[in-house]
Amino acid sequence: MAVLVTGGAGYIGSHMVLALLDAGHAVVVLDDLSTGFRWAVAPGAAFVQGDVSDAALVTRVLAEHKVDAVIHFAARIVVPDSVADPLGYYLANTVKTRALLETVVAAGVPHFIFSSTAAVYGMVGTDPVDEGAALAPISPYGRSKLMSEWMLKDTAFAFPLRYVALRYFNVAGADPAGRTGQSTAGATHLLKVACETALGKRAGIEVFGTDYPTPDGTCLRDYIHVGDLVAAHLDALTYLRAGGESGVFNCGYGRGFSVLQMLEAVKEISGVDFPVRFSPRRAGDPAAVVAKADLIRSTLGWTPRLDDMAMIVRTALDWERGLDARRSA
Secondary structure: OEEEEEOOOOHHHHHHHHHHHHOOOEEEEEEOOOOOOHHHOOOOOEEEEOOOOOHHHHHHHHHHOOEEEEEEOOOOOOHHHHHHOHHHHHHHHHHHHHHHHHHHHHHOOOEEEEEEEHHHOOOOOOOOEOOOOOOOOOOHHHHHHHHHHHHHHHHHHHOOOEEEEEEEOEEEOOOOOOOOOOOOOOOOOHHHHHHHHHOOOOOOEEEEOOOOOOOOOOOEEOEEEHHHHHHHHHHHHHHHHOOOOOEEEEEOOOOOEEHHHHHHHHHHHHOOOOOEEEEOOOOOOOOEEOEOOHHHHHHHOOOOOOOOHHHHHHHHHHHHHHHHHHHHO
């Protein structure tokens, strides 16, 4: 049996493909290449260019490759963009997920793993947040993902489909072997921007808000290495194939680093003291977003192996140094 990875040419998806292949799984990637890169897909995976809402195409792929599990990454993910283009985000993240689910159910595929987000929680406090916390997303992005979680729950109740939804916290870093990484031009992730700045690709970096109720006044985030994140998906796949019940799980380390701590780590490891500009807070930025991640450890048996800020930064820097050559190859 094979695993279908939607969005497998993107940042997290390309890491997922590598992890699946490394573990001996048959993999097929479906990606429309609107933001992903064909070169980022590992050679051992079958590749199909197309849209997840194309029912005829997805039906054919599921049948031809004997797919028994779908890992769904394909989505739009930039929070400010979702505010400017809410209908586009509801189409990409909610409407197309609904279309994919309909095709998956019709084909009798029994397992579905969904890429969700901590943005479903909204403006949380400074304490770690668990899966039972109130769900109050404040952006169309967060709401589009929460709607998809609801659809999954209702679909699994009505049909023989079992799922795991993983709520990501702040994904960072790159493959330690240097095979893939964050490659999107103009990406807004803090570590990506800091690495670009350290390597002279940007003139400086802006920090929004220094008066939050945190130790140094800047926002705290739970940064999880992308390698540990995709390992959680592998654990979810094993869990579902063994008959595990549907569930929703936080995916984070359970501790936060501030914006300034992240920037200092990049400066130290790169050896570059790049310019930092301080600006007022941005509307909608929580002071802290940190996972309470006991449930995923106890239920899926997930054990992080790359929980080290220096490792996260070093892998991201190494990837960024070679990215221009990879793009032009």
